[in-house]
Amino acid sequence: METTPLSSTDRQILRHLQEDPRISMAELAERMNSSSSPVWRRVKRLQEVGVIEGYHLDLNRKALGFGIDAFVFVKITSHQERDAVEFETSLQAIDQVLSCYILSGVEDYLLRIVAPDLDGFANFSRKVLAALPHVREVRSAFVMHTIKESNRLPLD
Numbered sequence: 001m002e003t004t005p006l007s008s009t010d011r012q013i014l015r016h017l018q019e020d021p022r023i024s025m026a027e028l029a030e031r032m033n034s035s036s037s038p039v040w041r042r043v044k045r046l047q048e049v050g051v052i053e054g055y056h057l058d059l060n061r062k063a064l065g066f067g068i069d070a071f072v073f074v075k076i077t078s079h080q081e082r083d084a085v086e087f088e089t090s091l092q093a094i095d096q097v098l099s100c101y102i103l104s105g106v107e108d109y110l111l112r113i114v115a116p117d118l119d120g121f122a123n124f125s126r127k128v129l130a131a132l133p134h135v136r137e138v139r140s141a142f143v144m145h146t147i148k149e150s151n152r153l154p155l156d
Contacts, residue, residue: 004049011155013042014051018152021055056151066114068121069143073107076134083134090132096124107139 006014009032016023016031023031029039046052061069076087091097091111098112113129115121121140129138 004051006051010042010046010051013039014046015155017043017052018155061114065116067117068113068115069146070113070115070121071141071143072111072113072125072129073103073139073141074109074111074129074132074135075106075137076108077136078134079108086133087135094128096128 012032013028016028025036025040025043028043029036032039043052074087076083078084087109088100091100096113096115098114100112101110102108103110113121113124115124125138125140129135
């Protein structure tokens with residue numbers, strides 16, 4: 001995707017939306033010292049050009065019974081395109097896999113996985129991860145404590 005040029009007003013709108021994605025257009029316009037229509041048009045344009053991809057809800061994983069947050073490094077047996085695509089496609093239907101990244105270096109993929117507890121993770125690792133197509137090696141690291149977690153991009 002090509003970089004989209006943004007005005008200082010666009011950046012200000014994005015800062016407000018990152019702070020509170022549920023803000024009403026009326027409240028956003030008030031914070032921008034503007035009326036709703038021009039602010040709404042800018043937000044709509046930012047969505048149309050792909051700067052704003054969507055809005056999401058943050059849930060507390062522990063409150064929902066997911067005590068384990070793990071990063072899992074995966075090496076696959078083959079780097080042929082069809083094999084990599086098969087592995088990547090197989091991940092799409094697995095809800096416990098929150099994210100997947102292709103890496104440079106020694107490991108091929110980094111997955112972020114949640115599980116209710118260590119037994120649940122061990123079971124998931126043996127029965128689901130190890131059974132994925134083309135998996136050669138799986139190595140896990142468990143999150144002990146989260147210091148910082150954010151999806152906010154620096155817009156200065």
